[in-house]
Amino acid sequence: xxxxxxxxxxxxxxxxxxxxxxxxxxxxxxxxxxxxxxxxxxxxxxxxxxxxxxxxxxxxxxxxxxxxxxxxxxxxxxxxxxxxxxxxxxxxxxxxxxxxxxxxxxxxxxxxxxxxxxxxxxxxxxxxxxxxxxxxxxxxxxxxxxxxxxxxxxxxxxxxxxxxxxxxxxxxxxxxxxxxxxxxxxxxxxxxxxxxxxxxxxxxxxxxxxxxxxxxxxxxxxxxxxxxxxxxxxxxxxxxxxxxxxxxxxxxxxxxxxxxxxxxxxxxxxxxxxxxxxxxxxxxx
Amino acid sequence: xxxxxxxxxxxxxxxxxxxxxxxxxxxxxxxxxxxxxxxxxxxxxxxxxxxxxxxxxxxxxxxxxxxxxxxxxxxxxxxxxxxxxxxxxxxxxxxxxxxxxxxxxxxxxxxxxxxxxxxxxxxxxxxxxxxxxxxxxxxxxxxxxxxxxxxxxxxxxxxxxxxxxxxxxxxxxxxxxxxxxxxxxxxxxxxxxxxxxxxxxxxxxxxxxxxxxxxxxxxxxxxxxxxxxxxxxxxxxxxxxxxxxxxxxxxxxxxxxxxxxxxxxxxxxxxxxxxxxxxxxxxxxxxxxxxxxxxxxxxxxxxxxxxxxxxxxxxxxxxx
Numbered sequence: 001x002x003x004x005x006x007x008x009x010x011x012x013x014x015x016x017x018x019x020x021x022x023x024x025x026x027x028x029x030x031x032x033x034x035x036x037x038x039x040x041x042x043x044x045x046x047x048x049x050x051x052x053x054x055x056x057x058x059x060x061x062x063x064x065x066x067x068x069x070x071x072x073x074x075x076x077x078x079x080x081x082x083x084x085x086x087x088x089x090x091x092x093x094x095x096x097x098x099x100x101x102x103x104x105x106x107x108x109x110x111x112x113x114x115x116x117x118x119x120x121x122x123x124x125x126x127x128x129x130x131x132x133x134x135x136x137x138x139x140x141x142x143x144x145x146x147x148x149x150x151x152x153x154x155x156x157x158x159x160x161x162x163x164x165x166x167x168x169x170x171x172x173x174x175x176x177x178x179x180x181x182x183x184x185x186x187x188x189x190x191x192x193x194x195x196x197x198x199x200x201x202x203x204x205x206x207x208x209x210x211x212x213x214x215x216x217x218x219x220x221x222x223x224x225x226x227x228x229x230x231x232x233x234x235x236x237x238x239x240x241x242x243x244x245x246x247x248x249x250x251x252x253x254x255x256x257x258x259x260x261x262x263x264x265x266x267x268x269x270x271x272x273x274x275x276x277x278x279x280x281x282x283x284x285x
Numbered sequence: 286x287x288x289x290x291x292x293x294x295x296x297x298x299x300x301x302x303x304x305x306x307x308x309x310x311x312x313x314x315x316x317x318x319x320x321x322x323x324x325x326x327x328x329x330x331x332x333x334x335x336x337x338x339x340x341x342x343x344x345x346x347x348x349x350x351x352x353x354x355x356x357x358x359x360x361x362x363x364x365x366x367x368x369x370x371x372x373x374x375x376x377x378x379x380x381x382x383x384x385x386x387x388x389x390x391x392x393x394x395x396x397x398x399x400x401x402x403x404x405x406x407x408x409x410x411x412x413x414x415x416x417x418x419x420x421x422x423x424x425x426x427x428x429x430x431x432x433x434x435x436x437x438x439x440x441x442x443x444x445x446x447x448x449x450x451x452x453x454x455x456x457x458x459x460x461x462x463x464x465x466x467x468x469x470x471x472x473x474x475x476x477x478x479x480x481x482x483x484x485x486x487x488x489x490x491x492x493x494x495x496x497x498x499x500x501x502x503x504x505x506x507x508x509x510x511x512x513x514x515x516x517x518x519x520x521x522x523x524x525x526x527x528x529x530x531x532x533x534x535x536x537x538x539x540x541x542x543x544x545x546x547x548x549x550x551x552x553x554x555x556x557x558x559x560x561x562x563x564x565x566x567x568x569x570x571x572x573x574x575x576x577x578x579x580x581x582x583x584x585x586x587x588x589x590x591x592x593x594x595x596x597x598x599x600x601x602x603x604x605x
Contacts, residue, residue, distance in 0.1 A: 023440055023483070030438035032376050034340060053481075075401060080373040085440065085482040087372075087589035089401035094477025102475050102591075103409055107367065107382035107398030115397050119413055122420035144376050176395060256383065 002124040002132075003168035004161050004264065007234035008062030011224070012155040016049040020082070027084055028143040039143040044082070047141025048156055052081040052088040055137050055158040060095060065133075065160055069097035072123050072132035075104040076112040078226035079149065082141050092135065100133075109253040110203065110226040111176070112136075114260040118174045120163050131164040136230040148225065148254065155223045159230035169241050169264035179257035183210035187248055190263050191215075196245025203228040203251030206259065210250070220251075233264075245269045291415030293597060294427070294465035297351035298455040298564040299344070300554065301336035307449060307555065310335070314443050324449060329529030329548075333451030333555035335436070341374060341381070345433040346388055348456040348563075353389060355458055356427060364417055364428040365389070365396040368410035370403045370558040370587065371441055374434050385431055394429075403482075403587025404525055405473070407432045407455070407559040408595050412471045414459040423461035430457045432560040440483070444588065448527050448556040455563030469580070469596040470511035472504045479590040493590065497531065498538040501592050505539065505584060508594035518580055519596065522546040523569065525561040525585040526554055547574075561585065575599045 020028075020041075029039045052075075060066065073096070075089045089102035105112045105119070113136040123129035140154045148154075163171065177186050187210070191198045200215050204222035211217045218236075220228035229249040233240075240247050246269045249262040307330045311321045324330045345367070356362060367382040375381045386396035402409045407430065414428035433454025436442040442450050458465070479485060479493055509516045522545055524532060529551055536543050550565050557564060562583040569575050576599060583595045 027438050027440055031373065034437065035376055035379065037376050037378065079377055083483075084372045087401045087403065087477075087480040087482065090475050090477040090589050090591065091480035092477070093475050094480065098475070098477060100475070101409075101473055102401065102477075103399055103406070103413075104372075104401035105397050106373075106400055107380040108396065109380060109383075111395075112397060115395065118420070119417060122416040125420050126416055128416070142377055144378065146377050149377075178393065255380065 001170040001172060002121050002163045003166060003170050004237060005164045005166040005168045006064035006068070006162040007160060007237055008059050008065045009159045009231045009234035010055060010058045011157045011231060013050055013054065013058060016054065018045045018049050020044055024083070032144055037144045040145060043145060044141060044143055049082070049141050050139050050156040051083055051086070052137050052139060053086060053091060055139065055156065056088055056092050056135060059135060059158050059160040060092060065162060068131065068133065068162055070100050070131045070133040070162065072120060072129040073100040073102040074116040074119060074132065075135045075137060076116040077104070077106055077137045078109045078112055079138055079140065079142065081139060088137070096133070109255050110228070110251050111253055111256070111258065111260050112226060113230055114174055114262055117171060117262055121171050124163065131162060134161045134163070136227050138225060138227045153223060154225055157224050157227040157231055159227055159234040161230070161234065169237065169247060169266055171262065172265040172269070173263040175261040177259040177261065183207070183250070183259045184212050186261060187250065188212050190261065191246055191248060196268050198246040198248060199240055199244040200248045200250055201229050201232050205252045205254055206250055207252065210259065241266055290419055290461055291411070291468040292460045292463040292465040293411070293468060294458040294460050294463045295352045295355040296455070296457045296563050296566050297348040298453060298560065298567040299347040300334040300453040300564070301339050303334060303336045304332045305335045306332055310449055314439065323446065327530050329551050330449060330555050331552040333449065335452050339452065341435050342384060342388060344435060344452055345385060345431055345454045348433070348454045349385065349389055349429060349431045352429060352456040352458045359391055360393060361425050361427045362391050362394050362429050363421065363426040364414060365391055365394045365431065366399050366410040366414055366428060367396070367431045368399040368406035368559050369432065369434045370406065371434060372400050401589070402591040402593070403589045404559050404561070405585045405587035405591040405593040407563060408471065408583060408585055408593040409473065411457060411459055411468065411595065415461060415468060418459065418461045428459040430459060432456070432558070432563060434558050451555040451557045453554060453557035453560040453564050455560040457563055466597045466600050469598060470508045471593070471595045472508035472511060473591060473593045474500060474504050476500065476590045479588070482588050498534040501535055501584070501586060502538040504592040505582060505594045508582060508596050512580070512596035514580060514596065516541070519582045520576065520579040522582045522584055523562050523565045524548070526551045526556045526565070527586065559585070577601060
């Protein structure tokens with residue numbers, strides 16, 4: 001199983017200057033119109049205008065990540081970059097050695113980084129990757145009003161994880177819990193009967209009743225959405241690794257109603273969890 | 286020869302009936318007479334399919350529905366991967382991949398978009414689908430790869446001096462150990478110095494033009510090598526339809542006859558984002574030009590810049 005060997009995070013970097021040229025404004029208008037939406041240029045001007053490039057620059061300059069040379073780079077986000085023709089995965093690929101397979105996972109809300117984790121683990125399991133990088137990005141300057149962003153006062157944020165075979169919490173499973181199914185039961189099934197203590201790291205949209213009784217829980221900043229549990233993980237992974245036998249990342253996507261789980265196992269978490277097959281990944285069904 | 290892990294069980298494509306002369310589009314894009322001659326005489330473009338009344342999902346869904354006819358139980362489809370060129374194809378209010386999943390009635394599938402390989406994203410999606418299914422243990426699980434997008438704005442309608450974009454959609458059903466066309470290899474290389482597509486200088490564009498034939502030839506040779514084949518074992522290259530000129534450069538670089546690359550659809554459809562290779566596959570299949578047991582190389586390049594090639598062996602189960 002692959003481990004999280006390094007990480008970095010950025011939250012609320014400095015606001016940048018609005019620099020949309022006429023071509024980009026036309027792009028946004030032409031994209032919005034077929035869906036009955038109108039671009040509000042004031043939203044762009046009032047936004048923080050932090051781009052994916054700026055988030056990536058800051059994330060890969062962190063001490064733990066600088067100089068890494070991954071062979072797989074996955075960018076994951078729920079909200080699009082405001083520069084639609086900038087290929088962030090290619091950009092960071094070049095900065096980190098230029099040898100990686102790189103792409104982005106999108107259009108899944110906050111599930112995108114969970115899918116990125118599945119893919120990275122699959123590439124490790126098949127031997128096609130020995131060091132992968134997942135960059136979870138969230139920029140909040142949008143050309144149309146989106147209540148999820150604008151009513152929740154989201155901030156720009158990002159996290160980078162490096163996954164390899166070094167020391168760190170092992171990625172032991174990724175699960176999707178469908179609407180109507182019990183998140184609590186799924187968490188219990190994932191970690192039940194294990195020695196030591198398990199921490200649940202929960203996004204702010206997770207129903208509090210979903211957390212099994214007796215498990216400590218850390219709630220994420222409601223000003224983050226797709227990045228929530230990943231920023232927390234990047235900032236606290238060393239402490240958690242020392243204090244807990246396992247960590248469950250848990251977040252609920254408001255649009256799909258699905259809840260997404262990732263089990264990270266410490267060194268004392270040895271048993272194979274419920275339902276795990278092959279590389280340890282399956283969708284519950 | 287390499288042993289296959291993934292298989293392509295069904296491939297379908299769709300395009301609007303409405304054909305438009307490239308000269309008409311060029312006028313609308315404000316291209317000079319000289320630029321129009323470049324696209325017609327040098328790049329070999331003649332017509333493309335464009336239907337302004339057809340929405341994004343009208344374009345994308347028909348091929349996906351046709352592919353799903355091969356699936357006995359929709360619950361077998363574990364992943365829906367919508368691979369597209371533009372970083373976004375809808376406003377942030379919509380998750381396009383999830384709209385596709387829901388429209389197809391695939392209630393329990395994981396649906397996500399794959400981007401940032403631009404027009405090479407379709408091949409990348411097949412590769413990722415194979416790895417996900419393999420990690421899940423294979424069995425009867427399937428992944429549906431969907432392509433297709435609209436040239437909805439001037440920046441998406443034209444790659445200056447290189448391509449004019451048209452409407453098409455395609456889809457592919459991916460399995461591990463299934464009964465379809467075995468995927469023998471995949472090779473991919475990214476040149477991140479061209480990541481900021483809109484900000485490339487004239488000098489950078491020239492540099493990209495110089496690197497393009499050499500890098501793509503190298504990726505194609507790598508794909509053949511990983512498949513355990515000599516390039517001479519490849520019956521036909523099934524390419525993206527960027528233009529005739531760039532493929533003449535490639536065939537010269539590789540010292541292969543132009544007939545080894547299927548280019549008939551460049552004049553018929555022009556460049557349809559990430560759908561070209563699957564669209565061209567279906568054209569060849571309908572024409573009876575794909576032969577049981579022979580090897581074919583799917584090739585595409587995405588601006589930004591990703592070069593990809595995949596070798597498959599044609600194996601036609603009934604109905605495909």
